[in-house]
Amino acid sequence: MRTSGAKMWVRAGLFGVVVLVMAAAGFFFLKKPALDMNVPGARSLAPPVRIPPFALMDQRGRTFNNDSLAGNWTLAMIGYTYCPDICPTTLREMSSLYKQFDRPPDNIRAPRFVFFSVDPFRDRPEELGEYVGYFHKDFLGVTGKPEEINRLVTGLGLFYIYQDPQGVFIRDVLHKPAMDNYAVVHYSGLLFITPRGELAATLQPPLATDDILAVFRKLRAYYGE
Amino acid sequence: MKQSMKILFLFCLLAATRAGATEILVTDPWIREAPPSVRTLAAYMTISNTSTHAVGLESATSDDFEMVDIHRTETQEGMSHMMKQTGLQIKGGENVRLEPGGYHLMLMQPRRHLQADDTIILKLHFDNGEDISVAAVVRKQ
Ligand SMILES: [Cu+2]
Numbered sequence: 001m002r003t004s005g006a007k008m009w010v011r012a013g014l015f016g017v018v019v020l021v022m023a024a025a026g027f028f029f030l031k032k033p034a035l036d037m038n039v040p041g042a043r044s045l046a047p048p049v050r051i052p053p054f055a056l057m058d059q060r061g062r063t064f065n066n067d068s069l070a071g072n073w074t075l076a077m078i079g080y081t082y083c084p085d086i087c088p089t090t091l092r093e094m095s096s097l098y099k100q101f102d103r104p105p106d107n108i109r110a111p112r113f114v115f116f117s118v119d120p121f122r123d124r125p126e127e128l129g130e131y132v133g134y135f136h137k138d139f140l141g142v143t144g145k146p147e148e149i150n151r152l153v154t155g156l157g158l159f160y161i162y163q164d165p166q167g168v169f170i171r172d173v174l175h176k177p178a179m180d181n182y183a184v185v186h187y188s189g190l191l192f193i194t195p196r197g198e199l200a201a202t203l204q205p206p207l208a209t210d211d212i213l214a215v216f217r218k219l220r221a222y223y224g225e
Numbered sequence: 226m227k228q229s230m231k232i233l234f235l236f237c238l239l240a241a242t243r244a245g246a247t248e249i250l251v252t253d254p255w256i257r258e259a260p261p262s263v264r265t266l267a268a269y270m271t272i273s274n275t276s277t278h279a280v281g282l283e284s285a286t287s288d289d290f291e292m293v294d295i296h297r298t299e300t301q302e303g304m305s306h307m308m309k310q311t312g313l314q315i316k317g318g319e320n321v322r323l324e325p326g327g328y329h330l331m332l333m334q335p336r337r338h339l340q341a342d343d344t345i346i347l348k349l350h351f352d353n354g355e356d357i358s359v360a361a362v363v364r365k366q
């Protein structure tokens with residue numbers, strides 16, 4: 001019943017290995033920053049990462065692809081609705097952030113907010129819609145074929161992997177894991193995407209409204225609306 | 226009236242389970258409200274050990290959930306990861322906070338839908354023999 005201390009260390013070690021493998025694979029956070037953000041946990045990407053072609057759909061079944069990112073800034077995160085701790089913490093922060101947009105003093109136009117599900121086997125559009133809609137009526141929940149999601153996430157230099165309840169990693173993210181209550185280990189930072197569909201910066205949790213706004217203001221001043 | 230009776234009942238229940246329990250104190254237990262489709266929730270609280278020796282939280286249960294695990298979220302280089310814990314040690318005279326982004330009780334497969342202001346009884350089992358029932362309030366937070 002009791003997991004031995006040694007086993008816990010093996011697990012912690014495995015997680016370390018995953019992090020190292022990502023770093024070795026040229027994970028974007030190793031690139032040199034373009035803009036000094038002066039916000040703890042924020043990184044700007046130089047040059048911004050062009051988002052690879054992808055075709056997914058939102059909670060209403062409408063196509064969501066690269067064109068859907070055009071014309072306005074996008075704040076985004078990757079996650080899954082079965083995530084009880086970190087995803088709702090971020091979404092809660094985002095819903096309070098959205099009260100600051102489109103109003104004085106600075107009347108900043110609200111960026112779109114997208115929650116990309118990395119668990120398409122359990123997050124069907126209806127549940128995803130109910131989930132993101134709970135936090136804000138305008139939030140988009142995007143999902144689709146496992147291959148498309150994987151291509152988008154890895155193309156952004158990000159990463160996710162499944163994990164069984166005993167903590168063992170399941171490398172195959174293209175098929176539904178055999179057990180029901182698997183978890184998803186995932187990148188949990190906030191993504192800032194330009195109106196040209198490029199990833200310009202990331203911000204790591206814990207997120208604070210003022211930090212998100214500071215990063216967003218800087219990016220808008222640098223890249224334009 | 227109905228609500229106040231419920232609170233009174235919970236208070237009596239808590240008073241009863243606390244009788245004889247002197248080492249562990251649980252404050253501000255709460256559960257984050259989630260939309261009805263969500264099958265996993267998290268409970269947070271502060272656990273204080275008023276004794277002079279270490280006490281461990283061994284497990285937790287609730288009649289309103291199929292399963293409850295002790296979890297910890299770790300974030301390394303922006304990757305978040307939940308680790309099931311075999312227990313949670315609280316040193317003598319110290320507090321441990323279960324809070325978003327860190328330790329939490331992972332509540333799996335709810336047997337009913339929970340809404341803000343609902344009260345859920347969580348039973349915490351400690352290795353000093355104390356079993357503490359706490360009334361966690363569901364909050365939209
Ligand atoms: Cu958890």
